[in-house]
Amino acid sequence: MSKYLIDKFLFTVDRDPELVERYREDPRGTVAWWEAERANTILGCHSGEASTWLKFEDAEREALVGHDYVRLFELGAHPFLTLTLFIAMFERDHDEPLAFQKEYGRRLQHFSLPYPDIAT
Template sequence: MSKYYVNKFLYTVDRDPELMKRYAEDPRNLVATWEQSIGPRLIGNDVEESTVVALTDHEREALINHDYVALFEMGAHFFLNLTMYIGIFDEPYIQKSGPLSFQREFAAKLQHWKGREYPTVEV
């Protein structure tokens, strides 16, 4: 797994409201667009490009499917992973079950990690 590239995706998309909206509505298209034209660029530098320019099939599918559990298990940075999906799922969950509903589900889906060492986020 390219933890760097997955974390870069989570970081850049989460901090751009337009990208976040596109990711929530059409993740397959946004992931492809990001991988081809946004991801290779260095943040804050439109001249140089990163040498990491592709996601693995497993990473791509997890991002397309909003599979935050798989991303966690692959070693995506916990905070970047959580904040990304709070941005996508929090409002519907609040309307359905009240405050912190998505965070509780996130924690529940990761219960199988309780007492185990978390996957490393080292690149």
């Protein structure tokens, strides 16, 4: 389980306008690039220090590649991070206000309490 790394992906992509567009248009390429080039960057170190051990499990990588927010919820990704990034990518494809957010909720209807654990 690398919930932390899923969250790190969602966090770093959401906060970069160029990466939001790149992930929307090319999810497989963006996830592969990010895992190779960015996954181990220590965000709190300004000089590019890096870790050596962070990588996705296959199911996590595929959920990100598939823009599969239902699967990300199931895997315990932080729901605020997932929601915020997916609104940024896909709200624009819907005509009615909040239509995407409501569809998002509907697609999660099969989950009941307790929800998947989000602790990292």
